[in-house]
Amino acid sequence: MSDYSKFDLYSVSKPADFVLHVQFNRPKQLNAVNPDSYRQFKQIFDIAEFDKDVRVIVLSGQGRAFCAGLDLNAVAGNITSDDDDDEDSSRKAIHQHAFIKEFQECIGRPHTINKPVIAVAHGPSIGLAIDILSSVDIRIASKDAILSIREIAIGMAADIGTLQRLPKVVNNLGWLKEVALTGRNFTPEEAKEQGLINSVAETKDKAVSDAIELAKTIAAHSPVASHGTKKAINYAIDHSVPDSLEQIAEFNAHAVGGDLVKGAMSARAKEKPTYAKL
Secondary structure (H helix, E strand, O other), X not given: OOOOOOOOOEEEXXXXXXXXXXXXXXXXXXXXXXXXXXXXHHHHHHHHHOOOOOOEEEEEEOOOOOEOOEOOOOOHHHHOOOOOOOOOHHHHHHHHHHHHHHHHHHHOHHHXXXXXXXXXXXXXXXXXXXXXXXXXXXXXXXXXXXXXXXXXXXXXXXXXXXXXXXXXXXXXXXXHHXXXXXXXXXXXXXXXXXXXXXXXEOOHHHHHHHXXXXXXXXXXXXXXXXXXXXXXXXXXXXXXXXXXXXXXXXXXXXXXXXXXXXXXXXXXXXXXXXXXXX
């Protein structure tokens, strides 16, 4: 496994073959995210992208919270302006735009990595936590999770991915607009009913265990097929059916090979296949 030890704001482990468990590790701050932590977040996924020993990533938080959102004290200078500042409005806007775009790229990394990501929401999971949950592939929650699109409560529209990705995830746009416009808390059971959460476990430990077991199941399959499946689904979200069919035809024209032969032969022999690293 690649070296993840330099990331002091995260706990990174390998609980099973080809499964990487990434945990936010600022429990005293309820895993609120500051610039150092969102940059480390992206760096971890950048390494995992090319780590041949990683096929699936599980994301959770140390302590009682998954993520309590943005650490407002740490980013106050980026989200507020000083009336006495001599810098003109156009320059401020350019700098603010660059700040937001970097933030979006970091938090959206689970969406762009070509490996499945499973997140576990537990305890406070608010604001930026929903941006993170919107960027992953599969979401499991514990019953104690407190979920909220909280940005409107501090006078802003969420801008790191929630409002862009969740309309393509949930099955009720009226519900999404309501929770985004009120900033109210909602339960994991309510989120599951609307398609945001895949399953709800009794406790955080059980939710993490369920996520790791699911990751092990996914990791047992061909990493080439897993790569292609996620890539095709993500492509289809933003493209027409004909374009998406062309994309998967192009991918499989190159990707169909030894793993298909091995998988088919193993299925015929009723054996569990073992696939080479990607």
